[in-house]
Amino acid sequence: MDKNQVYQDVLNHYSSAAKATDADYSKKVAEAFGYSEAELTSIPKDANLGLSCGNPLALAKLKEGETVIDFGSGAGFDVFLAAKSIGSTGKAIGVDMNQVGYPLDLDMLERANKNKEAAKAENVSFVESRITDVKLPDATADCIISNCVVNLVPEAEKQLVFNEMYRLLKPGGRVAISDILARKELPPEIRNDMALYVGCVAGASQISAYQQYFRNAGFADAVMVDTNSDLNIYTTARTDGEGIPCCGGTDSCNTPKPKAKNVDYNEWAGSFKIYAVKA
Template sequence: MDSDAIYHNVQSRYGSIARADNPQYSSTVAKAFGYSQEELNSIPKDANLGLSCGNPLAIASLRPGETVVDLGSGAGFDVFLAAKQVGRHGLAVGIDMNKDMLSRANKNLASSPEIENVIFKEGVITSIPLEDGTADCIISNCVINLVPAAEKSSVFVEMARILKPGGRVAISDILAKKPLPASIKEDVAMYTGCIAGAGTIEEYERYLEDAGFSAVLIVDTKSDLNVYINSTDLLVDGNKSTGCCMKPTETTNVSSDLEREQNSAASCCVPHPKAEDDVCEGAAVGTANTGLRDINLNDWVGSFKIFAVKP
């Protein structure tokens, strides 16, 4: 897929999620990656959409009065949690390119008038709409892997630009453990599900070092990514699905070629075009030649903690 196709599919998929009711699996996924029930109860109820692949706040060490920026902030899940940690003299800023996600995030903010230190901005994370030296800390949760490979390095350059000297990066992301086969890399649902676009540890180390970061640390959390598969109550738009895929809706607007690809029997995450009510069963991802229950996500990718400091 070229960059335009990637952005189009990512926008379509996450816009659909933003417009849907809160998925039943959201708490299950969040708890699997280290969030507590107390944390989930402390934020607007529609902020957690079950899209986490880790908990960047666990390594961010946020302090009162700091400015923290969340890249790919979605409905505001980590932003609202970060806002509590930086306190009323601090600021939590969410950046997202998806208008539907931003709309949901701002509705969540409006529903909680006691939260006065949060703002959301529209923008792509390869060109962050903030001034140089704005942030003390940058967080991100399962988003950078969605950026086209040719543009990923720009994300790290931008992070270095908006960080203050001594600022830090605390990211959770899915990285590849070994080269991904074409059957995975070329699958639309796997890309929008944060699998096919996963980079490697070596690539992320190079991106960070080339952008001028030091004290780079990338660690496999050993989290079980099959939580997306094993949760039995995964519903999106009323259809059985998972955190890594969903049935296309009538609002999806794709080109004829992409539409045929997404609606083919080869894509595990969508119904067969002749069976409107048929949906994925028990798997987050799949390929043309792989049964839905035959893939173990942990064999291919992992949830990694990524930390670095701007000198």
């Protein structure tokens, strides 16, 4: 796939998600991936768009006063939860892309900043940037989190994401992310299906490739654990099939219907917890 077309389609898809509202769907998805009722009610109601594939904060173990960066922060879901763990002396920074020539994604950053105002979260900020080239100084973060975003980066640029993680972490800093990885090699009818790409499946890397990205960036190793979560929640949680902010829901978010019909997401991909430390 052409990388510029991939970015365009991803932006269109998630701009649509930023405008959509289906609180019941978003709650079901978040709960399916480990978020508690207490967590979901503690953040602005418009921060959860149902785009998760895990709960990276359960792995991050954030501490008071730390700086955390969220790669692909969307409307701020994990950023606002992180802000509560790091306290007033910490910093929670969300990074979301918004590039000249792709104006639709303005909706996502605008929504995130409105949520910040609603939450009165003084320790939260949002940065307009692709996660392949983050506009922040070296050694900024104690922890980097991400939730179902790295799989959306075109394969030709995925290594840049891991390079940025390494650059932005302080020595001893950690990566704690949730992402969808391929269980086996994806066939062309899935790999080349843009609806399944923006739905977080077609762009998923295999475990061995993901490990190599970490090593190439400078990390000694990474621990990856399959959560065995049901990825079909993206379709079973849907109510009307229209305008739902989805990760895997393929008939919504203004994306075309996939060529691969009746895809069982669990057959091809899984939700993984991923952890690495910068030496």
